[in-house]
Amino acid sequence: MSSADELTVTNSAVRHTLIAAREVIGKKQLYESLMKANLNRFIQALPPDDLKENMKASEYALLSQTILKEYQEDGPEILRRIGRSAFQSAIQNSSFSLNMVRKVLAYLSTSQQINLVLNSLAEAQKKTNPQTDVWAEDQNGIKTYIDGTCLECTGRKESQPSCYILAGFLNEAVRWAAGPGFNVIEKNCISRGDDFCRFVVQR
Numbered sequence: 001m002s003s004a005d006e007l008t009v010t011n012s013a014v015r016h017t018l019i020a021a022r023e024v025i026g027k028k029q030l031y032e033s034l035m036k037a038n039l040n041r042f043i044q045a046l047p048p049d050d051l052k053e054n055m056k057a058s059e060y061a062l063l064s065q066t067i068l069k070e071y072q073e074d075g076p077e078i079l080r081r082i083g084r085s086a087f088q089s090a091i092q093n094s095s096f097s098l099n100m101v102r103k104v105l106a107y108l109s110t111s112q113q114i115n116l117v118l119n120s121l122a123e124a125q126k127k128t129n130p131q132t133d134v135w136a137e138d139q140n141g142i143k144t145y146i147d148g149t150c151l152e153c154t155g156r157k158e159s160q161p162s163c164y165i166l167a168g169f170l171n172e173a174v175r176w177a178a179g180p181g182f183n184v185i186e187k188n189c190i191s192r193g194d195d196f197c198r199f200v201v202q203r
């Protein structure tokens with residue numbers, strides 16, 4: 001890994017985030033946020049669903065921050081909803097296949113279901129975007145997803161954990177794999193000086 005500024009986001013990830021954002025905040029609001037974040041090039045057309053890279057992580061982070069500010073106290077929940085919806089958009093798509101995971105879920109305990117989906121997401125992330133460094137842990141039943149190269153807060157300075165899109169995405173993944181009743185909360189965040197963005201699954 002060289003400088004964090006060189007991190008990029010795959011077209012596929014951008015596409016699913018933008019589809020989700022359009023769904024949650026509407027076309028007009030999304031366009032305004034894209035303009036404020038100097039991302040006008042994504043207004044005319046969504047990027048294709050491929051693994052090429054056409055957005056810097058710092059741009060992706062700025063879009064998240066722009067929406068967060070725009071909605072003030074509702075910002076975190078809006079972004080979490082975007083993340084949840086992005087997972088749904090992604091899973092309905094063939095290039096982001098959790099089909100193998102889906103097939104074995106029925107044979108696993110809830111704990112194993114959560115571990116499997118978090119590990120699979122980390123593996124998928126590293127495979128589709130080799131610059132990134134993410135992994136899942138289960139320490140005495142405390143399940144975490146740890147991101148050492150978080151795309152959502154690259155270049156940001158925040159006073160509290162602020163990667164709400166990713167938190168919502170992970171939350172929806174856990175719900176998909178293990179059912180309702182879990183919350184994914186970000187406890188540590190690079191944007192406030194921590195070494196990693198760290199997300200904990202809570203009951």
Ligand SMILES: [Zn+2]
Binds near residue numbers: 151163189191197
């Ligand atoms: Zn982050």
